[in-house]
Amino acid sequence: MRKRWLTALVCVILLSGILTACGSSNGSAGSGGTDAESKSSGKLTIYSPNAAEINNPIIKEFQDRTGISVDLISGGTGELLKRVEAEANNPLGDIFWAGGADSLASFAEYFEPYSTSEKSSIFPGYLDPANNWTPFNALPMVITYNKELVPEDEVPQSWEDLLDPKWKGQIAFADPAKSGSSYTQLVTMLTAFGKDDEQGWEYVKQLVDNMDGKILSGSSLVQRAVPDGEFALGITLEDAALRYMEGGAQIGIIYPSEGTSAVPDGAAIIKGTKNLEEAKQFMDFLVGKDVQELVQSEFKRRSVRDDVNPVEGLPQTVDIELVEYDFEWASDNKEAIIERFTNIMMGIE
Secondary structure, three states: OOOHHHHHHHHHHHHHOOOOOOOOOOOOOHHHHOHHHHHOEEEEEEOOOHHHHHHHHHHHHHHHHOOOOHHHHHHHHHHHHHHHHHHOOOOOOOOEEEHHHHHHHHHHHEOOOOOOOOHHHHHHOOOOOOOOOOHHHHHEEEEEEEOOOHHHHOOOOOHHHHOHHHOOOEEEOOOOOOHHHHHHHHHHHHHHHHHOOOHHHHHHHHHHHHOOOOOOOHHHHHHOOOOOOOOOOEEEEEEHHHHHHHHHOOOOOOOOOOEEEOOOOEEEEEOOOOOOHHHHHHHHOOHHHHHHHHHOOOOOOOOOOOOOOOOOOOOOOHOOOOOOOOOHHHHHHHHHHHHHHHHHHOOOO
């Protein structure tokens, strides 16, 4: 198990923001591990909404192991998926990496089906039966709160608690039209209160009212806004909150009592890629055991593999109350769901 390469790279990035050549040339991860003499001279262009601290060390190690050069294009999930759609007749990217699996599923026609060589080690519940995308990590959605702004006896314990008038204008939430994780959070709340009988939308209307017209343009802004004290509460990803906590931020996290979701984010090969074999290598690399172990230990993201030990100090996924998240419904109805949410935000509904 190669635990040094990512740890070293993460430290460099966090301290200086500059990548250095810390990658190791020994060992392997799935089909991505190679000896120096067998390295490729290929290239990949990757579209990714991931945070830089996650992307940079993983891409650096992939390049070191394979010799494949990577151009990274960053942006929001919605923005980058629209780019994939617009480039369908002449794809300029090869891989879409990260973004909720439900968001990827809604753009499945623009992806090339691929069954990773690591498939037998991935929890079946996280797999796409059509192989249009490959899961990367499981991401529980949580409520986060600023401990300096929220008294301990007033900490919300549920989605319902976010409707308390005392939190009006103090809830950070990203625009689900731009953020894949925010879209997953929206569907999670709809599901928790009833997506088929209008009760879910009644909850969303009340939540939007309590947000007091404030919505952020990206999930990374939510992640920073609560530790920075701009908002008392936020709806965000578990791993993002945990990383801020480890960095000393005075925040806490809550798994809502009505239930949350642990939908995986994923990666997909863009249909029409001119670098198919290199793209397959990257997909296998992402779900290789050592990458999954180290992403989990360094970034607190839950592995999708069944042979990786769980993160110490976190509740196990089986112990978290989860809603019955309907991937197909979330994917098939994404455009209509986002349109209705936008209308509620604009006061049309």
